[in-house]
Amino acid sequence: MPYDFAWLDLVAFVWFIAGWTGFTIIQDHLMSGRRMVNQHLKIIRRHWMERMLERDNRIMDSQLLGHTMHSCTFFASTNMLVLAGLVGSFGAIEHAHDLVLSLSFTVKTSRQLFEIKMVTLVVIFTFGFFKFTWALRQYNYCCALIGAAPLPPLPPEELRPTADTIAQALTLAIAALNGGMRAYYFALAVLAWIVGPILFMLATTAVIVVLTRRQAFSPTEKVIRVQMARLERSQSTKPQ
Known part of the structure; x- marks a missing residue:
């Protein structure tokens, strides 16, 4: 461990991991049926697949x-x-380290700690790459499901379960895509660590606030929620 890895750096890193992990768990697994864009779109995708099966x-x-x-x-x-x-930057890590140290607003760190920060960025973008490629694989699976979907007319007792299955597969693909895009946001927070641990914590908090606002309190969420409710009402009044 580098000699200048202070307790504040450890607190900032733990806050980063806890914030990213907690936001992902809450967003993807614990907010079912709540006021979130991703949760609304799960229902909208089911309606989409129902309309697809009718065409x-x-x-x-x-x-x-x-x-x-x-x-x-x-x-x-x-x-x-x-x-x-x-x-590629690791080939000129010494020059990059000297360049960062020359900035007046950065905290002076050892080369070992600077390398840890750079490796953290590499790990995050590697995680994002695996998420994106897994999303692409799942999209291919969705293509197979849609291509094999039965032609209309379907009995009502078959249409809804079939639409649910395809919509769930599509939601899993989009969840992987969202996980990769989320890595981009949190990588920006790690960039702030180069300036200092306090800014790192503030940047992590800012990323969580921005993502939460977009998911739960943005005009886009309101529009999607209204349309989702309209689709649900139209389905409930539709003759069986």
Whole structure:
């Protein structure tokens, strides 16, 4: 352990891990049915799959799925570029360390601690790469499920369970994509660690606040929630 790895650095790092892990668990596993964009979209995707099963022509559905797959491919490719840049920086780590030390607003750290901070960034973007590639694999599985979906008309007792299954598979793919994108946000917080541990904690808190606001208190959440409620009401009044 570097001699200048202070208790404040440890507190900041623990806060970072706890914040990222806690936000992910709450967002992806403990907020079912609550006021969150991702939870609303789970229901909307089920309605989408129900409409898909009612259509003979599913070109539009394949185009929509392809759009999200292209977004995932873009982030995976960008992630590889960032990783290549970070790994390449280790070839000039001494120069990078001297450059950071020359800045007036950074906390002076040893080269060993600076390397730990850089390795942390590499680990985060590696995690993001695995998330993006896993999301792409799951999107391919969704393509198979949609391609094998039965043609209309489907009996009501078969339509809803089939739509639920495909929608759940699509939600798992999107959850992996969201996990990779989340890594980008928290990597920005780690960049603040280069300046100092206090800014690291503040940046981690800011990332959590921003993500929470977008998920639960943004105008986008309100619009999606209203449309979700409208779809649920229309389904409840639809003759069986």
